[in-house]
Amino acid sequence: MKRCLFQGLYLLLLLLFPVFKCYCQDRLYVVNGTDLGYVDVSNDTYTKMVSLPYLFEDLAITPGGKFYGIYSGAIFEINPTTGVCTLITLTNTVGFSFGNSLVSDRNGDLYVAGDNNLYKIDMTARTIYFLGKMQYPSGGDLCFSDGRLYVATNTNLLLEITLDAARTKIVAQRNAGQMTVKGNVYGIGCNQYGICYVISTLSELALVDLQDATTYIIANPVSGPMAQVNGIAMTDEGKNDKDIEICGNGIDDDHNGLIDDADMACRLKRGACTTESKELFREDFGTGTGFGDALTGLSSAAYQFTNTSPQREGFYSIINNPQLAKGDNTWKSMPDHTGQPNGRMLVINGSVIPGEFYRKKFSGICGGQQYALSFSACSVISPTLSCGANTVPIPSRVRLQIADDNGNILGEIPERYIPVDPNPAGSWKSYGFLFTLPPNLSSFQVILLDDAPGGCGNDLAIDDIILSTCKPVVPILINKIPVNKYTGCVGSSIEFSVDLTGLTFAKPVYQWQKFDTPSATWKNITGGTGATYTLGSAQLTDAGQYQVLITDNTTGSCVGGAQSEIVDLTMKTAPVLTVTAAMTICSGNQLQLQATTTDVPTSAVWKGPDGTNYTGLNAVVTTSAATKNTGDYILNFTSSSGCTIIATTNVTVKDGSNIDFTLSASQVCIGKTLSLQATGIVADGNYTWSAAGSPTITGPHTLTPQFSWNTPGVYAIQLAVPNVCIGNGQITHSVTVNGVPAPGVVSFNPGVCQDDTMSIIVSGAGDASIQWRIGGSPVITGTGDHVIVKWSATGIYPVAYTLTGSCGTLAVNVPQPVIVHPLPTVSLGRDTIICHDAQFFIQPVVSEGVNSYSWQDGPFGSKAGWLATAPSTVKIKVKNQWGCIATSSIKLGEMHCGCDVYVPTAFSPNGDGRNDLFRPVVYCAASKYYFQVFNRWGQLIFSSHNPGEGWNGMVGGRRAEVGGYLWMLEYENPEQPGIIRKTGTFTLIL
Incomplete structure (x- = not known):
């Protein structure tokens, strides 16, 4: 079934008929060369919609149905009916100049990637933000799926990006894998169910598993006049932009009131139970020939039951042979998962729309404990079925949802794709999920859905759905850091602990164990029965494997337990640490301690002679040292493996001298002389003068030299005296050398309406005074670098000003004149009388260039007439192509x-x-x-x-x-x- 969203055009002047456009959820809208078109995934056929004026790099569709394209670093809104493209002007650029990838989020904002840069465009404020650097350059498209952003890179890698909750920066990146298609992937798009499509430059249409980029070619090539696809967009692509919980950051990212491991999103993952477990429920669908009975408890939106063949899309059956349900050999004749005689299974014919096919409620469950849900699945598609040359049938995908008694979804996760296998008798495989329930939950629902698209493929059998307990495996922490391998140093303290986040124990009991290699068994550590176990001064013999077993010392039906991961402990000697044994500095200078090592320390803390601590190998004690800072500084160094090393540096601080110099002025004009006077020096010649800006120096070896510059600027003058303790070895003062005033940068809107005001601003002119010379005899208010100007007559007027500074004047003629646009004119005619119960159509008389109208103080639009039905005062505002506004009104009386x-x-x-x-x-x-x-x-x-x-x-x-x-x-x-x-x-x- 295909669902369409219809969009209507407004009725124009009551003379045009409404026109509607159909956008369907199974269409991939594409930029195909200079054409805009779509690929219908139900028949893998391309259809052209309209020609475009540009060769767009990518395409995006907002939830509101607006089409946008990116071309040459600019964003355009595209009319999908006419092909007209309108430039979107952004208020800033933040370095943005190139982009080849585009996607819309749920709010209608756009995400743009180009090279390694990722940006977000707020389409309401028309403002662009830089989100961060990507690990790989973008190849041509972006898409959202289950709240994460995916990038098709320039080498067909699939890059997964996690953004923070506020969508202001990149917080994580993952290389999902290589997409295997012919040609380059410049187009990637996801529908609202998280199903990802790609179209290559050689017209291959494929599904992509976002977990590892496994690619399933479902059409090769796409039918129709395909050129080169440069971008994909789908009408519901923003629906998979959802809040996701970023586990471990202490923030409620998905806004459900739960944080980190208290959130089901952090308690749910793919995988099978590998520890102690107990089966609680098994659904094997029984035995018997032919069709079985319908499942109970499914929701009203679930797939429908059938007990007749041929089984259609969107229906399920319980049967002992899938081929009997299909009625032909396009489905396999195969046994159930266990191979028992006439064993029945659940057989699903997938639909275009994801459908629920299994739901089970469980009660009397122990909250706060981990469970495993497993099932066996097999594609029922016969290996003899062909969906086209060089293609494969569409694979199936199962999505697990955990819900409370009221059907509220607590968490969900999709399985990997289940592809067609070549075995005519079927190759069953096991799939599974692990999840930990909240502590206060004693009942819940398990829901299984098929969320892959329908078509040629996506037909599968499910058997042996099993719910069991599963003793969780929890991480071990060494020195409060979660690790699987740890290297410690001889003599260091090593603390083992365990992370029980998300688990509930009334009275936990711990038993730490070490693996004994000669006997190949785990042995209890004497005294290792606490929440932590510490090696106070570890030795080489302490190396080995460690774990901890946790039980709950309580009674009742809900007694929890867990076991830790195994951690490998390796021991080694301490790393080399080098420090400066002694150092001498002048008072007033920065005191920075110095130490080097090939290791990356976890801690490096210096203790000063007064007991103050300073952190870092090269810690700064003070930026202005004094004699009180003299003494021993002791470094306490902890290596990455936990080694502790002690080292000492002796510091001597010498008093500084009172040498200085003064300037005859803080500012001087170019070509003028600046006089200096040195103080605290007993004789000429025992010092060195220098300055930036290549000045001319008169008397370089006197106490009173003179400097002059030919170039304006701010220049540092240095006086250095050998063998004297002065700050940084020299005294420095700065002088400002002024030239004629800088012209500054003038900014204003080059166009303004008659009798309206505009701002003219000069920046960068320094302290110079400004005298304005503006043509057209305008009214000018304000002074200095910011004036407000209003013209009463239209025309093109020059702008000029004169800058007067301490070192001269400068006349500036602005090359860009001001254009004063005329106001429009509008008339509704004389006041008049209309007949009682009659309609009166008002047609304004306007000047040339009027393009929008506002009636009765409403918004501006294209409506150029007004239909009056009663006596009233009708008001109109009109706006011309320059945005200038004029008004008029007419008073309507009434008579019989x-x-x-x-x-x-x-x-x-x-x-x-x-x-x-x-x-x-x-x-x-x-x-x-x-x-x-x-x-x-x-x-x-x-x-x-x-x-x-x-x-x-x-x-x-x-x-x-x-x-x-x-x-x-x-x-x-x-x-x-x-x-x-x-x-x-x-x-x-x-």
Whole structure:
């Protein structure tokens, strides 16, 4: 079954009919060269929709149905009906200049990748954000599945990206694997069920397992005029952008009120139980020939039961031979999982829409403990079935959901794809999930769904669904860090502990064990019965394997237990650590301790002579040393393997001298002289002067040198004296050398409406004063680098200003003039009176360039007329192509006219002598008669003051087009003075 979302176009001027477009959930919309089209996955056929003006790199569709494309680093909105592309202007760039991959999220915001960069575009604020660097360059497309973002890289690798809950940065990346298709993958897309499609540049259509990038070619090639697919989008692609729990970060990422291991999302995984277990339930579907009975407890949205062949898509059966259900040899003739005579199994014919096929409620369950759900599955597709050359039938996929008694989903996870196997008798394989229930849950539901797409394939058999307890395997921590292998140092302290997060024990009992190699058995460690076990001063003989067994010292039906992972402990001697034995520094300088090692320490802490601790191998004690900092600094070093080493550095701090120098001024103009005066020096020549900016120095070996510069800037002047303890070995002061004022950067909007204001800002002009010279005699408010300007006359006006600084003046003529656009004009005519219970159509008279209208203070739109039905004051605002606005209004009174007027609703000026003229019939001696006819764009095409004269259907000597037109009539009733206006529409036919 295909489901479509229909989108309607608005009715235009009450003369156009609505047009609808169908977008279906099993269509892959693609950029195919310079065409926009779609691939229907139900028949693997491409259909062109419209030609595009650009060769877009990728395509995205928002939940609201808007199409966007990326071309040459710019985002365009695409009209999928006309192919018209509108540039989206962003308010910033944050370094964004290139992108070849695009996808929409659930909010209609866009994600863009280019090279190794990932960005997010807020489509409401039109702002782009940088999210981080990707491990591999993007090849051409992005998609969301189960809350994670996937990238097709430039080498056909599939990269999985996890974002933080706020979608502001990348928090994790995983190389899922290599997609094996012919050509490059520039198009990848996921539907709302997390099923991922790719189309290669050689027109191969495939499904991709997002766990390891296993690729299933389901069409080769796609039928139709395919060129090169540069992007895929699906109408519901954003629905798989969902909040996901990032386990272990202490944040409720998926906003369900649960954090980390308290969340079912962190308690559910694929896998089989490998520890002690006890079977609680088994569903083997019984035995018997032919069809069995329907399953009970399925939801109303589940697959339907059938006991007749041929079994159709979206139906399941309980039967001892799948071929009997299908009624032909496209399905296998095969036994159930155990091979028992006439053993029945659950057989599913997958649909396009995912469907529930099994649901079971369990009660009296122990919360807080781990369980295993396993099942056996086998494709029923016969190996003789062909879905096309060089293709495979669509594989099946099972999704597990854990729900509470009310059907609320606590967690879900999909299995890997179940492909067709070549064995005519079927090759059963076991699949399974492990999950830990919340502590307060004693009953729950298990739900199994088939969420792969229908078509040629996705038909499978399920057997032996088993629920069992499963003693959990918990991680071991060494020195509070979870590890499977650990290298310790001789003499260090090694603490073993265990992480029981997510498990519930009333009175846990621990027994630590070490593996005894000679006997090949685990032996209890004497005294190792606490939550932690510590080797106080580990030796080489302590190397080996360790584990811990946990039981619950309680009674009742829910007694939990667990066993730890095995950790390998390796022992070694301590690493080499080198420190500086002694160091001398001047007071006022930075004191930084120094140590080096080939190891990566877990801790390095120096203790100073006053007992203060400083962290890091090269810790900074102070940025301004004093004699009080003299003394021994002791380093306590802990290596990556837990070794502790002690080392010492002796520090001597010498007092500094009072040498300094002064400047005759803090600022100087280029070419002018700056005088310096050194102090604290007893004789000339025992020092060195230097400065940046290549100055000319007069008297370089005197106490009073002079400097001058030819280039403006801020320059450091240094005085160095040998064998004297001064800061950093030299005294430094800075001077600012000014030139003529810098021109600065002027910014303003180059266009403004008449009688509107605009800001003109100059930045980077420093302290210079500004005198403005602006053409057009505008009104200027404000002073300095920011003025507000308003022009009363239209035109193109130059902008200039003069900068005056301490070192001269500079006149600046801005190359970009200001264009003052004219205001539009609009008139609704004179106030008038309309007949009681009559309609009056108001057609404004506007100036050229008006393109949008606002009636009665409403939003601007393309509606150029207003239909009044009662006395009122009608107001209008119009806007031209420059955004300039004008207003008008008309007051409508009301009267009982007493003079009937008849105006036809259609006429046919075809020369047959019947209805060849369009004119009103007034049943009274009306005066001040004025009759007008307008086309649908509001242009006057006929008028007359003669009551007997009508329009013959000609415009400019040519026959007018068939269609709708507007008429307007003014007249005065002889019985009651005052102009009466009436309007209406009619149709010209032939």
